Amino acid sequence: MTAETVLSVRDLRVTFETNDGPVHAVRGISLDVKSGETVAIVGESGSGKSQTTMAIMGLLSQNGKATGQALYRGKDLVGMSDKELNKIRGAKITMIFQEPMTSLDPLYKIGDQLAEPLRFHRGMSKAQARPRILELLKLVGIPEPERRIDSYPYELSGGQRQRVMIAMALANDPDILIADEPTTALDVTIQAQILELLADLQKRLGMAIVFITHDLGIVKRFADQVCVMRSGEVVESGTTEKIFSAPEHAYTKMLLDAEPEGIKAAPPETAPVLIEADDVSVTFNLAKGWLKPQTYLRAVDGISLNLKQGQTIGIVGESGSGKSTLGRAILRLLKSEGRIAYLGKELPTDPQEMRPKRRELQLVFQDPFGSLSPRMTVGRIITEGLLIHEPELSAKERDIRAGEALKEVGLEPSMRNRYPHEFSGGQRQRIAIARTMILKPKIIVLDEPTSALDRSVQKQVVTLLRDLQEKYGLSYLFISHDLAVVRALSDYILVMKTGKVVEEGQTEQIFDAPREDYTKALMQASMSEKRFGA
Template identity: 80%
Template sequence: MTKETILSVRDLRVTFDTNDGPVEAVRGIDLEVRAGETIAVVGESGSGKSQATMAMMGLLAKNGQASGQALYRGQDLIGMPEKQLNRIRGARITMIFQEPMTSLDPLYRIGDQLAEPLRYHRGLSRKAARPRILELLKLVGIPDPERRIDSYPYELSGGQRQRVMIAMALANEPDILIADEPTTALDVTIQAQILDLLADLQKRLGMAVVFITHDLGIVRRFADRVYVMRSGEVVETGATERLFSAPEHPYTRMLLDAEPEGTKPPPGETARELIRADHVKVKFLIHKPWFGPAEYLTAVDDVSLTLRQGQTIGIVGESGSGKSTLGRALLRLMDCDGRIAYLGKELPRDRQVMRPKRRELQLVFQDPFGSLSPRMTVGRIITEGLLIHEPELPAKERDRRAQQALKEVGLDPAMRNRYPHEFSGGQRQRIAIARTMILKPRVIVLDEPTSALDRSVQKQIVALLRDLQAENGLSYLFISHDMAVVRAVSDYVIVMKGGKIVEQGDTAQVFDSPRESYTKALMAAALSQERFGSHSRARQS
């Protein structure tokens, strides 16, 4: 028996007015969502999959226009008045956004933000909403929810913030849940928990799920039907098993084959020591009572490491393990105890004294949209560092370097006159990498630089990082939960849990012969995803 169609999209088109003229992001797609089913919309960054759903929800940027139909239970969402649309958004149709830090208000506690959809759509008071909020935080796996309900977004890890967004989307038990890369910021073990949670809630609530992702392992496990998008068009659609076992379009076959490959040889034994960290500890104040001792959270606990020229150290661990905090501490971007030396000299704690060294010690942030100014063109964003470190450089030369940097990360130089909101999540991440690379630093901390990228682009970024490293003798601290990427780029791996290093060693040793049970669990979860890729390629051959 065919299930009822609750969302029917016909000839949906999305166009953006840009400085370079109109850009057609979605080109007349058709799509159906049936009650209780899961559909996946897949494709590379810039394929139009996120913009299509933003158009359905009336969430396009001001320079975007949508046409066509998106009928939800007979009501056309395209062009619907804001007041009428607000009765549907957040209640009947909800959305988990790709970048949680830019979706959560940094000035409001987590509990207050989770209460908003409950107060607006159910009329609950803040007090009445609290038990439901605690229940939601427990459902999505937030540790110590009674304390975290009063935390601010910056006090949570990237993965924890994404789980808060999932809780907010589920608050009113929606009819349709649109999940735009909901597991991008999550490590492999938490990914499995979140997917199991969504599947359980879907079964219990009977809701439909529209899953937007570039992770084909998730698609095969989770989706009933798949829509494959490329350049704003649907190039193939069908039942999941059929599409994976017998893909018809060459683009679909390319997506199934894409995966980072190769290994990174270690630097020579005589490679120069660039960064040495001894007994680094980072603590955050979480409660300061009127009487009695203050309470602290130790995010990084007695960590020591050495990074040499030409070396890549991969830092892995679950969300909240202290990976990102360690990376920022090593660049003196936050206060910490312990000694951190660069080229044999301790890095100054004073920000003004430290500033000239920033050019040599760079950071690529996990959340690209939050680190890119929405008021500046991409060209200005990329060259901003040159204005600080090479102020005498002529504007023409800055523009030439911006074009070169965009080429290096696989973007059209003509895009430098556009603004960040006109790009997909993956494209914004490449812009963030270009902004760092233009300064030609010696050490780069890469905090989840490929988390928002599809597999085919990940391969390009891995190749780019290798080439830049070989040409310039760069050293990387590569923070990630993606084991396949870490294995491809790193020659040494550090495994963190609860702020501590639980295991470390050469990449092959840690991946192939882990000693600690925690490391073994991480590798087992990653291996299950690798088996999907091998299985799909074997079926095709």
């Protein structure tokens, strides 16, 4: 029996009117989605993937306009009034987004938020909705749903918040679920669980899924059909088997090959040790208010490491394992117990005494857009550290150094006069690295610097970091849940779980012959992801 086509898109175009003229984000794409089928729309950032589905849902920004057709069971959604669309959105066609924390209201309990689509589309009271909400929470695997129904979003982990978003999308038994980058920010183990959950729910409920991602690797096992988009156009489409086994377009081949490669050699045995961390622990007091009992969390629990010149230590583990806390503690950005020495001398705990050391001990964050001031030009951002560490430099000398730093990371020196919002995610990460490199550091803590980037851009940033390390003899602490990137950059690995190191060793040993069950589970999840693109 042939599956029914529930969504048929024909010659869809999306145009945004801007001060610089019209921007054509989607250029006449067509696709069909059948009941019970998964169609993956893949491509790099800016390819038009999300705008395609936003146009279908009637959710474009005010300066955007859609033309063409998007037929849901014969009804054209393009140009439909909000009143008519509201009968379909949240009921027949639903959507989950990449970052649930921005989609969930922090001021409302998740039970109240899950009740909204039930109250709007089914006219249920809050009391009537409660049994259905508990059923949904159980359906998506939220533990202790009777307790979690009264939790706020911040009280849930990233994976649990994404499950809540899926529960909200499923509340009214939709025909079509649109999943826009639903696993990008998640650990590999949680990512695998979410994908398995979606596949299981689809099988049980018979809904169609439109899955948007920039990572071709995760769709092989999950999707039936694939549309590859670039610059607003579909450059190739077909069955998943055909796209992966015999891609025809050069862009598709590039996406499939965009996996960080190579193995980093360990530094020589005689390389000097730059950082010695002995029995480092970080404890947070979770109690708020005078009358509440003292509650403590040991986020980092007795960790030791030695970082040599030219070495990269990869720190891996799930969210909440203490990876980032350890990195910040080593830089004396958090209060900690234990000994942390740099070049044989213990690092001071006083912020003023630490200031001269800051130029040699630098940090690159996960989200460069959040760490780059939107009000400052790139040139000012990059040279801000020079005002503190080399105050004798003139404005002209700083400007020259900014141009040199940008050139070092593969950007044009003229870009120093532009603002962060004018750059892509990959370019902003290069700017963040340039801001670090201008101070000529010896050690850089890289905290998830590639997790929000396209696979092809990740590969470029990995190559850049390798080149800079080789040129300047840099040492890295590389924190990530992306094991493919960790393997390509690191020569030694610490595996963390609930604040402790459960296993450590040379990269090849950890990946090829892990000893601990937790490490094996991480590797298995990583290999499952890799098999999607095998």
